Amino acid sequence: MTEASPPVVETRGLTKTYKGVQALQDLNLVVQRNSIFGFLGPNGAGKTTTIKLLLGLIRPTAGTASVFGLDIIGASVDIRARVGYLPQEPHFYEHMTARQTLDFAARFFFQGPRKAIDERVEEMLTLVDLEKKADRPIRSFSGGERQRLGIAQAQVNYPDLLILDEPAASLDPIGRRDVLEVMSRLRKHTTVFYSTHILDDVQRVSDTVVILNRGRLVAQGPIEELLAGGEGGVYLVHLRGDTEAARRQVQALPWVTRITSGEHAGEMAWQVSVSDPRAAEDQLLKLLVNGPVVVTEFRRKLYELEDIFLQVVEGGPHVRQ
Amino acid sequence: MSGNSAFVMVTERGWRRGLGNLLRSEFAAWWKTRQWWIQCLIWGAVIGFMLGAMIFGSPDFDPEEAIFVYAIFAGMFPAVAVVIIMQDAIVGERQQGTAAWVLSKPASRPAFILSKLAANSVGVLATMVVFPGVIAYAMLSYADGAPLALTRFLPALGVIFLNHLFYLALTLMLGTLFRGRGPVIGLSLGFLFMQQYLVGLLPILKFVLPWTLVIPLNNQNDAIAPALLTGQPPYSLIPIAAVAVEILVFVWIALIRFEREEF
Numbered sequence: 001m002t003e004a005s006p007p008v009v010e011t012r013g014l015t016k017t018y019k020g021v022q023a024l025q026d027l028n029l030v031v032q033r034n035s036i037f038g039f040l041g042p043n044g045a046g047k048t049t050t051i052k053l054l055l056g057l058i059r060p061t062a063g064t065a066s067v068f069g070l071d072i073i074g075a076s077v078d079i080r081a082r083v084g085y086l087p088q089e090p091h092f093y094e095h096m097t098a099r100q101t102l103d104f105a106a107r108f109f110f111q112g113p114r115k116a117i118d119e120r121v122e123e124m125l126t127l128v129d130l131e132k133k134a135d136r137p138i139r140s141f142s143g144g145e146r147q148r149l150g151i152a153q154a155q156v157n158y159p160d161l162l163i164l165d166e167p168a169a170s171l172d173p174i175g176r177r178d179v180l181e182v183m184s185r186l187r188k189h190t191t192v193f194y195s196t197h198i199l200d201d202v203q204r205v206s207d208t209v210v211i212l213n214r215g216r217l218v219a220q221g222p223i224e225e226l227l228a229g230g231e232g233g234v235y236l237v238h239l240r241g242d243t244e245a246a247r248r249q250v251q252a253l254p255w256v257t258r259i260t261s262g263e264h265a266g267e268m269a270w271q272v273s274v275s276d277p278r279a280a281e282d283q284l285l286k287l288l289v290n291g292p293v294v295v296t297e298f299r300r301k302l303y304e305l306e307d308i309f310l311q312v313v314e315g316g317p318h319v320r321q
Numbered sequence: 322m323s324g325n326s327a328f329v330m331v332t333e334r335g336w337r338r339g340l341g342n343l344l345r346s347e348f349a350a351w352w353k354t355r356q357w358w359i360q361c362l363i364w365g366a367v368i369g370f371m372l373g374a375m376i377f378g379s380p381d382f383d384p385e386e387a388i389f390v391y392a393i394f395a396g397m398f399p400a401v402a403v404v405i406i407m408q409d410a411i412v413g414e415r416q417q418g419t420a421a422w423v424l425s426k427p428a429s430r431p432a433f434i435l436s437k438l439a440a441n442s443v444g445v446l447a448t449m450v451v452f453p454g455v456i457a458y459a460m461l462s463y464a465d466g467a468p469l470a471l472t473r474f475l476p477a478l479g480v481i482f483l484n485h486l487f488y489l490a491l492t493l494m495l496g497t498l499f500r501g502r503g504p505v506i507g508l509s510l511g512f513l514f515m516q517q518y519l520v521g522l523l524p525i526l527k528f529v530l531p532w533t534l535v536i537p538l539n540n541q542n543d544a545i546a547p548a549l550l551t552g553q554p555p556y557s558l559i560p561i562a563a564v565a566v567e568i569l570v571f572v573w574i575a576l577i578r579f580e581r582e583e584f
Contacts, residue, residue, distance in 0.1 A: 057421055109426075116328050
């Protein structure tokens with residue numbers, strides 16, 4: 001994919017108000033092709049509202065958005081022809097079987113031939129391990145089985161964009177793992193835009209993350225960048241020897257913003273905050289190794305997504321809009 | 322993943338997008354479930370027992386009276402069933418979340434409404450008008466000693482169907498205007514049963530309300546379907562035209578309102 005590829009999703013000032021309550025405020029985001037885009041936020045943050053806006057199920061109060069360069073209001077049906085969608089709580093016609101449901105979903109995209117549609121339906125049933133229950137009415141399905149059927153129907157057209165609203169919420173750990181594997185596998189073929197509140201899932205499979213809180217975007221960026229602590233970074237250094245002299249040298253570097261120190265197993269443990277991680281990686285370790293100290297550990301501090309999530313939801317330092 | 326090159330893609334555009342698939346699904350909900358034979362059984366039994374009781378149970382049987390009673394039974398009671406079936410078409414799907422799921426696919430909102438209208442109209446026509454109509458035709462012809470003239474019987478069935486179509490379109494429209502089942506059923510059935518009083522208060526209303534399509538007001542010639550069945554001239558054709566226009570207006574409002582609906 002070239003750099004010049006237009007974004008799959010782009011929103012500009014997207015806003016939705018329900019009876020005076022702002023569900024989504026001034027959302028600006030860009031989803032690049034073939035990314036797994038994690039859409040994170042607490043309940044009521046505006047995740048489902050955003051998804052429904054993109055699908056044309058609701059209309060924006062203000063702002064605009066495009067999917068594949070098509071306007072979400074004027075070309076909604078054309079957008080949906082290239083999208084697969086798994087709702088947060090999938091609801092299907094209870095009298096239909098899983099096979100009939102997939103056939104029904106497929107026929108919104110394909111006229112025929114019959115054999116090819118049957119094969120695609122069979123492929124989807126296999127994908128979500130529902131072959132043995134394919135001919136049972138959906139009214140007899142458990143929540144997990146409905147969720148798996150939902151994942152299958154969302155992919156029946158091999159969509160260019162797969163939108164999943166809390167895809168793993170009602171699955172057991174094995175089901176969750178399977179869904180994440182499917183998402184990772186699909187990255188080669190499609191763009192995955194999914195909302196979740198399961199931070200571990202986002203950290204495992206996403207390459208770009210957006211965090212929403214109370215309808216506002218509070219953090220956005222590549223997952224590595226967010227986990228590294230934003231645009232700057234923090235380096236953990238364990239050392240012994242004349243640490244005071246080394247500290248004065250490091251403190252003098254223009255891109256070092258802060259050093260906090262403590263003792264750990266008889267050694268000094270520093271956390272060096274920097275504004276330029278590349279300069280730190282090039283120069284910091286060299287400077288210390290050539291100085292009056294012995295360096296026993298040097299690495300960039302990685303945050304857990306949970307730390308970041310809690311920080312931004314409470315208005316912490318990672319906020320970037 | 323091998324892509325979609327093996328498929329013939331859907332070519333419907335605009336308001337017709339998804340219509341074929343939705344029609345197939347709606348027709349299947351009538352004809353590939355128990356729905357069709359349950360409705361046939363109910364209305365076949367109602368008409369059969371009612372006419373049977375009159376023809377075989379009374380020594381002073383009057384064929385004309387049987388025809389009038391048939392028109393009333395065939396016109397009024399299935400209309401109640403139409404309301405009950407149709408209240409689920411929009412409100413039920415919205416409450417169950419299936420409407421949002423279908424509309425997340427490449428299907429237009431007019432296609433969603435029109436598929437409900439078309440499939441249910443055909444279902445009602447076949448199971449509530451034609452099937453019991455055939456039974457009534459056979460029994461009334463037997464009782465009369467000669468086949469009834471189809472030139473009288475078929476137009477009468479058409480008027481009975483127009484009556485049902487009115488309640489079908491009314492309930493469909495109300496389903497797009499209200500979120501709960503209560504107002505949809507209440508207003509539809511309330512309207513059905515209140516007409517007699519409304520026409521009593523303001524007689525001119527009989528020309529624009531569907532009541533006199535099937536049910537007489539004061540004398541037997543006041544209703545169009547019974548008049549057609551007995552070979553009498555209908556008191557007026559205006560109610561037929563008025564109800565047809567009202568059906569179109571209801572459908573138009575349903576289409577406009579559903580286009581603005583949020584899921």
